[in-house]
Amino acid sequence: MIRSMQLTDLPDVLALLHWMDAAPEREVFAPGARDVPELQAECEDSTCLVQAGEDGVSAYCAIAPFRDGLVLEGPLSEAGPVGPLLRRALAHAEGLPVYAFCSRENTPVREALEAAGLTPMHSTAFYTASLSDFAEATVPDGYALTNLLPITEYRALYRAAEDTWAGRLDWTPEQYDAHFARDDVKLVALTRDGKPAAFAELEFHPEEGRAEVTYLAVHPAERGQKLGRTLLSLAASEARRYPELRSLRVRAHDHMKAARTLYSHAGLKHCSSIVTYMLEGEEEA
Incomplete structure (x- = not known):
């Protein structure tokens, strides 16, 4: 029944x-x-x-x-x-x-x-590695490390790096501040000449022993400098500050070939894939 x-x-x-x-x-x-x-x-x-x-x-x-x-x-x-x-x-x-x-x-x-x-839209692949597999991170010459970006700069980098994250662009300043005030969220960002060049956003899941990179963005003008691998190392270094965390997990949609290549070259192993489905709504007359 x-x-x-x-x-x-x-x-x-x-x-x-x-x-x-x-x-x-x-x-x-x-x-x-x-x-x-x-x-x-x-x-x-x-x-x-x-x-x-x-x-x-x-x-x-x-x-x-x-x-x-x-x-x-x-x-x-x-x-x-x-x-x-x-x-x-x-x-x-x-x-x-x-x-x-x-x-x-x-x-x-x-x-x-x-x-x-319901129709399959895309798949998302997840990759993981032990935090101990990552070397201690160093900030490249000419860049500075920060854990906070003004919302206007965050949005600008967000928009330039990946246009499918549109939901974040609708956040109010209050929502933005509340998100990054959470104990289980951390932003690791690189700036050059005072302008944001790249960031990795982390969420901590101590009950599962892992940290997750929910977003990783590199400004198009900064690509080719291996900032993606630097961000992964910086994210792992940040996560190692919490003894209950043991692994780092990242994700990439099926159209993100550069991200998938980055994760494989950085030593992360594919662990699962999730398929996103959608049933279209009925359009109003």
């Missing part, structure tokens, strides 16, 4: 999340919470559905606000088809575009998404 998730279902849904965690090929976009109170709070803004029977919950799928539309959480199922649960969740889209993310190796979910009308 497919029905709305109830408070008594939370332990079963948590068990599904831990089941997903046990194997990279099961990965889908899902709640980040891993205890009952956090999961309850995280699901408050979502429409959460479960497949339930006499033995409890066997599958989970939710739909939540995201960007200009909605995002699917799941579907997650240890056994059995996920198509009916997925279609029930999509019935709540109300004409908005719907995004979904899952491991490239997650064949059952990918087949269900495509059967439901």
Whole structure:
């Protein structure tokens, strides 16, 4: 039976999340919470559905606000088809575009998404290396290191380096300040003659023992100076200040051939790939 998730279902849904965690090929976009109170709070803004029977919950799928539309959480199922649960969740889209993310190796979910009308847009490859694999970083001659950029300079470099990050350009100064005031976020930037030349943005995940480079940008006029490898070393040096962190992970979309080459040459190993799907929204008349 497919029905709305109830408070008594939370332990079963948590068990599904831990089941997903046990194997990279099961990965889908899902709640980040891993205890009952956090999961309850995280699901408050979502429409959460479960497949339930006499033995409890066997599958989970939710739909939540995201960007200009909605995002699917799941579907997650240890056994059995996920198509009916997925279609029930999509019935709540109300004409908005719907995004979904899952491991490239997650064949059952990918087949269900495509059967439901979602189209693969691109894939994102993840690479990782131990922090100990990186040499201690040095700042190149002529450049200066900083952990803070004015929002106008950040936006200018952001816009020049990668036009697909458009969401960051909509941040207000208050959002920008709040983001970089977080304890788990760090900016490592290089300037030359007082102007930003490149930056790497880090997020720390101590519970997983890793630091993640969420964005790496080099101004087009500064390319060819090996600043990308310098930024990776600087990011690793920053992460090594936190003893609970052991690895560095980076990402690159499938069109970012230069970034993929950089990561391979820097010794990072491919560890997983995530496929982004989208169901187009209904255009207003």
